[in-house]
Amino acid sequence: MYNETVARLTYRALLGRRRAILLSILPGLLILIAIAVRAIGGADDRVTEEVLGGFGLAAMVPLIGVIAGTGAIAPEIDDGSIVYLLSKPLPRRTIILTKLWVAIAVTMLFTTVPVLLAGMIMNGNSQQIAGAYTLAAAVASIAYSAVFLLLGTVSRNAVVFGLIYSLIWETLFGSIVSGARTLSVQQWSLSLAERVAADGTGVTSDVALPTAVILLAAVTVAGTWYAIRRLTVLTVAADD
Amino acid sequence: MTTIEITQVSRWFGNVVAVNDISMAIGPGVTGLLGPNGAGKSTLIHMMSGFLAPSAGTVTLDGASIWRNESVYRHIGLVPEREGMYDYLTGGEFVLANAELHRLPDPKAAARDALATVEMTDAADRRISTYSKGMRQRVKMASALVHQPSVLLLDEPFNGMDPRQRMQLMTLLRRMGDEGRTVLFSSHILEEVEQLAGHIEVIVAGRHAASGDFRRIRRLMTDRPHQYLIRSSDDRALAAALIGDPSTTSIEVDTAERALRVQAHDFGRFTTELPRLARDHGIRLLAVSPSDESLESVFSYLISA
Structure with missing residues (x-):
């Protein structure tokens, strides 16, 4: 289910200099915003x-998620280096599951740590907002x-589809169409956050908790299952 | 003894037939898969490598299907044509990773041996992104050899190599063939195949054009009717002299080109008789050029032979 060598190669690919900088930009910005907010307006739950x-x-x-999820496999499929993993006596599900663990x-690492830090900076986890x-x-x-x-296993334009x-x-649609x-991962995760945050805060979701938990689990399991299936029948393009 | 058996295999992509009803068996020793660019060699090697499912027919390794069967990779080593190969690793790290993925008992020692075999020990600590094409090719070879496979499949392995590296790789492949391994390499260059493979399989336009001993097929290639475009000081007199010689099968006077189009079926005799006949008749030869020497025309002839 987990292969250390596949994990090491995937970590090296994801945390290489260029991608690591890309992964650090938004967390860095979040921390900067948090420092600025705290310095200008003091602790404020609503702003947090x-x-x-x-x-x-x-x-x-x-x-x-787009950078790490697609980056864990799409570049290898694009440049053909995936053949060095596929040409080994290694179950394809092990390759996908290992890459999934690394992407997760x-x-x-690049989301929970900055969110917690930013929350602590802005209001010191008042009303459990940072924790939620x-x-x-x-x-x-x-x-x-x-x-x-x-997406990385099914499309050469995985990043574009991920961004869309x-x-x-x-x-965009989430803010206009109820x-x-x-059908939004963001709302499902907010449903869990709503439970953790203190009553009366603005941490709310449009999706009920049981539905959110079922949908989160279903998307994760179905996505992983289909990725394994795709890799099992992945055909490597021939030049003629 | 390890044999790859290809039985009535076809592969099509939409309306395009890349491989058309091919059957062959690749056994121990060095086999060259020869054909012009776009003939279907890579498609066939991809099917032998388990990266492409045949649209029809079967590809097996000692009776076991290769497609969707990861266990065959214990016996197969692959040298793909594409260049992608984890450029952020050093050559040593890359070969070691391959050894670990094979779950070898001592991956470090296996990687060290494989790098030594391809003479890349000194450059093992350099990043692959800094390697020349020939060095990349040798590291690919090391990764394919690291688990001592009984079958080695190489897709256009000599592309981009300088003559010295080419000789080294040929020596290595010859040695592996002599050790009883099944070595198959593809190439569109006749001379490469001639130097290395005793047995060849010729693919043209997705079809199996010829199979067997290289010398016999080479003779067939040499003995085919050759066409020449000849310009001389007196084309009609030369035509009259040539038609009397048995090496010539037909002559056409091309008035637009102001030249003769000659077909000769005895290549050896024609090349010695043409200058002699011209000299005896006091005719100056201005230009003699073969008009059908492309590999494609040679291979097309093999299909009909």
Whole structure:
């Protein structure tokens, strides 16, 4: 189920200099915003919710999910180096599951830590707001990793489709069409955050908790299963 | 003894037939898969490597299907044509990773031996991104050899290599063939195959054009009717002299080109008789050029032979 060599290669690919800088930009920005907010307006629960929800969970987490999820496999398929993994007596499911663990770990590292830090800086975890959004970021990291890893195995334009989903579907349609919010990883994870945050805060979701938990699990499992299936029948392009 | 058996295999991509009803068996020793660019060699090697499912027919390794069967990779080493190979690793790290993925008992020692075999020990600590094409090719070889496979499949392995590296790789492959391993390499260059493979399989336009001993096929290639475009000081007199010689089968006076189009079926005799006949008749030869020497025309002839 887990292969250390595949994991090492995937970590090296994801945390290489260029991609590591890309992964660090948004978390760095979130921390800077948090410092500025605290310095200018002092501790404010409402502003903390807006920054962590509107920027952290709505923009930063899916974008880092796209970079880590697709980056865990898509470049290898594009340049053909995946043949060095596929030509080994190694079950394809082990390759996908290992890459999924790595994508989840990287996404969680680059989302939960800055969300918690930013929350602590802004209001010192007043009303459990920082803790709630950190949990939401952790849960969303798992689902996004599975979805974007799948995209990496099915399309050469995985990053584009990932960005369309996260920015256009979740952020744009999600704010205009209420139905779109039901099919949104962000809303499912917010449903869990709502439970953790103190009553009366603005941490709310349009999706009920049982539905959110079922949908999160279903998307993660189905996405991973289909990614394994795709890799099992992946044909490597011939030049003639 | 390890044999790859290809039985009535076809592979099509939409309306394009890349491989058309091919059957062959690749056994121990060095076999060259020869054909012009775009003939279907890579498609065939991809099917032998388990990276492509045949649209029809079967590809097996000692009776076991290769497609969707990861266990065959214990016996197969692959040298792909594509260049992608984890450029952020050093050559040593890359070969070691391959040894670990094979779950060898001592991956470090296996990687060290494989790098030594391809004479890349000194450059093992350099990043692959800094390697020349020939060095990349040798590291690919090391990764394919690291688990001592009984079958080695190489797709255009000599591309981009300088003559010295080419000789080294040929020596290595010859040695592996002599050790009883099944070595198959593809190439579109006749001379490469001639130097290395005793047995060849020729693929043209997705079809199996010829199979067997290289010398016999080479003779067939040499003995085919050759066409020449000849310009001389007196084309009609030369035509009259040539048609009397049995090496010539037909002559056409091309008035537009102001030249003769000659077909000769006895290559050896024609090349010695043409200058002699011209001299005896006081005719100056201005230009003699073969008009059908492309590999494609040679291979096309093999299909009909």
